[in-house]
Amino acid sequence: MATKRVEDEVQEPRPTVREAMRSVLAQAKLIAGGEGLDRRVEWVRLMETPEVQPRAGDLMFTSGFPIKDDVSAQIRLVGRIADSGGAGLVVRPLPYMRKLPPEMVSEADRLKVPLFTIPSDVQFVDLMSPLLERIINAEHWLPVPRPHPRVANMATKRVEDEVQEPRPTVREAMRSVLAQAKLIAGGEGLDRRVEWVRLMETPEVQPRAGDLMFTSGFPIKDDVSAQIRLVGRIADSGGAGLVVRPLPYMRKLPPEMVSEADRLKVPLFTIPSDVQFVDLMSPLLERIINAEHWRLKRSIEIHHRFTELVLDGKGVNEICRTLADLLESAVVVEDASFHLLAHAGGSADPHRKETILRQGTPQRVLFDPQIQRMLREVEAKRGPVKVPAFPHLGMSRERLIAPIFASNQVLGYISILDHPPRNEELAFMAIEQAALVLALSIAKERELSEVEGRVRGEYLEDLLHGTYGDEAAAQRRARHLGYPLHGSHIVVLVDIDDFRGFNKARQISEDAIQALKREFLRRVTAVVRTTYPRALVQGRSDQVVALLPLGTEVADHQARSHALGLQIRQAVADWKPGFTVSVGFSAPIEAPSSVAGALREVTSVMESLARFKRWGQVVAVPELGLTGLLAAVSDERLVDYSRRHLGPLIEHDSARKGALVATLRAYLETGEQQHAAQRLRVHPNTLRYRLDRIREITGLDLEDPETRLNLSVALRVQSLLGM
Template identity: 30%
Template sequence: MGKLANDRPPASLELPATADGKWPTHAVPGLTVRKAMEIPAMTGARLLAGEKGLGRVVQRANIMEVPDILPWVKPHELLLTTGYPLRNTPQGLPELVTELDARGLAALGVKLHRYLDALPDEMVAEADRLGMPLLLLPDAVGFDDILNQVLTGVLNRQAAVLERSWEVHHALLSVVLEGGGLTELATKTSAVLGVAVFVTTADGRVLAEGGNADDLGAWRHTPSFDTSGRFRTEYEPGGVHQHADVPGCHAVVPIVAGRVDHGRIVAFARHRALDDADVNVLERAATVAALAVNKQLAVTAVEGKYRGDFLRDVLAGRAGDRARVVAHCESLGWDVDRPVVVVVAELDPETGPAQVTGLQLRPVQERFSVAWHSVVTRRDSAAAVVGFTQEVVALVPVPDGQEVDAVVHELVRQVAGDGGGGRRSFSSGVSRLVDDPERLPVAYEQARRAVDVGRQMNGSGSVAHFDSLGSFRLLSQIEDRQELRGFVRETLHGLAAEDDPEMEDLRHTLKVLLDTNLNVAEAARQLHFHYNTLRYRITKLERILGPFTTDPELRLDLALALKVLQMRGLS
């Protein structure tokens, strides 16, 4: 990608070059003060103060004819005066410079020797402190010549900027019209601006990038991105930004179509400042990106339904024999003839008020599906990922030598990110490893069971493997919750009270005793109790529960009751 950013693109998509044949970086929507001093009418003008402000932009010019000029001053204005309105109050000139600078004046040009013989030293010092250029104009030049030539230069420059803006827009639009997508658009935008460019979803997941590969990697490790690679959209509003802990500067522009927030386009620059002209290019690119996103959504909607219907048939065992399943999956770009686990991910019930913004977001299930698809296929492009109405199903390959839990937890970490950007909590279930496509229906049921039981065991955001569920698999299949609650009360008696701290403490003691197979010495060590203290507690527990130390059937019932209490969603 670094080479594409420097090479000339194909002729059909060629961007308009500047007069010197170089790629454009940014355009100035007016004349700088330095350039304005080079026009013929300003020949002989001398800079008295404010050298550091010579880069200020001049977009208009005016003449100071009245003392109360301040209400009429506009930003980026070159103000000319003979000093006539101020001839009787020269002591007020330093304060005038301060007020003019506060109103965004570009520069002040003064003619002397007619009404003012000299400018006060305090005025010159104040202009120098503020960086507002203070110009001494030649006596022979007419203000009308300066006005005419400055305004002509400004209009010519602005016309050129508008023309180049249209040319850039046309070049970017051609990317999509000729079959390119977000990656090609990001690369082209990077070539225009000469900086790294990212295209992200509304919550900051990177969809495409353009620019030098080393630069792109370096920016991903700045605080603007979280550890999962998500751009922190919640901290980055639109416009140009500079952060103390992020090198250079960056500009952010939302990608919006039909009041729907589709994402962000972000430009990072290390060695130059980004300005309004760069933002204008990004806005053009964002408009084209919205077109590309809508185009991709239309294609995905059709392809997604077809892929989803077929995978649903595979997981239901209705897709045909093994050979047909493998062949059809290959036609869809999926490789299922290898060791995989089925991962089922479901959004957790939403808690708390929903975020209120001025824009609509794409449906949450659709965004959730896109997130899983981008993360899984970035790791393995031949992996099958499909979003259903209430869940996302992924057939995740597990290469030899890798642990299933490590692979799945890394995928979950990347999808979840740091939880910012409006991301919703979700729970995931993982099947056993299967190496035969004909066993995918069984693996799918295992993953579905794991996500349900995992959420009951551990609450929202759980990741549960089917093999880790143990007896919870059986308990979760009991649909009569009232029967489970009755079993807990009848077995644990007073220990079933969940709002009693003393009973909760005794339940914990009971669990440790059962987990250590009634090894009193080991249980006392884990509980940090004296041996005799634990013996006293055992006596107390047997008065409440019965002789569990000598009755194995009672111990089994107590262990099951404690597991039922551990399950969520019984109340």
């Protein structure tokens, strides 16, 4: 049914003049010839010289410049259109004709030739382009039988191979359409892309970017300086080049014009007098419009493919793989904080390898001034940007980078490496579509993650506070959340070291503090979930607490826990250099009954580390030993204990710049005079002299076990308190 509707709509593909009036010619005013509005428009032509001969179906456009001073020629033009079976005439009277002569209007009515006028500010190209597009599309419209899918895929691939660069360069046009043209100058500009072709009918025609201009020179035939300026105007606008038919108006191109074309690298051609512009412009226009339709078709196909992924519930990983397959390129997707979300495809680029290994772009790369400028440019453009190589950062090749936007907020970035160089337009289309569906997917996953995180966090909080109800209720909630409550578990506490001091030193706003805490939670969660996917994780102010399921395999839990702590510490250091955390682990426990007690124990140890300013630590409560015991003692009692046993030695060292305390520590820790002397790098006799001085000052027997224990504890307290 859908196919039949399309066929019904395109039974008469080429428009009539009446149909054109409803759309393209809506700004035109019908002056005469209303009885001929059902003439079919087969082509559109611009009348550049008086000799232009209308053909059947031609809708002619003119400013009247070629016949501005010849009323009889104006009347004859209407007759020539009627005799040839032309479709009509569109005139822009100002500034050359001012108004149409009454005889011309009467002739158009008599011969039923539609005659229109348009305002002086309307450009012919804005009317001719959509009409040409409609006509060429109609020419190529053919209902065809649907081939077998395998044949269709092969055909599609062949078309894609043939149309890798849809719009031709001037060099490519020389091999086909412009084969009869002679290149006079500007050979260094042959790789300019031809975006459109235009006929120069009046001196005021302004070239546009990508325009390949055609002229007989009639509008500027007597003005050499205007001929030279035309080359400059094409160069300034980014035009593709200039094709001139010198005879009969210019005879030959002035040397200055040729030199200017060479200097500005503007391709300049001449064609024989018997070659019609329309025979060159038509196939070029056809190629350009077909390319535009190919681009639109591919864009729709790409959009449908990505949209289906979203509708099928596929996530970021599948979208990333699809983009990599479409472009046969290496793709990386990161969130707004440059944490890795997905990657697909292969590449030997060192930066990409490091990004995948570290699960995100390294901070040294993000803080590079060139990268900062590039990211600002990407965000400002809100679309794909080609980024040069940055070898000093390991980015050895250029890449395409695009932001993922939603509600004017950057959700992430797509990076494409090794995209097809001859199909960059396709790459840009695919990235734009991928960014759109990734925004939907990331927003959906973020919302689901927030809901899941909130539910899992509430359950963890109940376990930590012992408010989970009875054990059966805790088991039901664990099954619902997919958390294995059987076996052993470990409570982990990650604490930002001296967070108050960090805030005070930088005077961060409350919004920035909350954003920092959210990012801290996200990064710690990412590291924990890499090793323990089903762990429960919750943020608590400047801390993150997690419950890790060990199951029944607890033999190597200490090594695994310590490795996880080091990974967390490194991830935070990579994210924010100078920002440190301490990580504490409980002993293996049973859940749910022992979770609250384990948290209290770990919290007590972490508070002790903070008191003693032992930052950046990774500790397990069972391994803490003496420090764990000292954690329960107040600072005042610890200071008093240390001074009671070490006070005289500290005063001696302070007054005489001595090293008796350091000597005592080395002796007690090594347990032997020879090793202590080696550690202190002094002669054994010097060590014995210092030990005698310690005995003399303190009156203590260093061989007594209890004395040695008291002194060892006092030295540990001194170290912990930084005395």
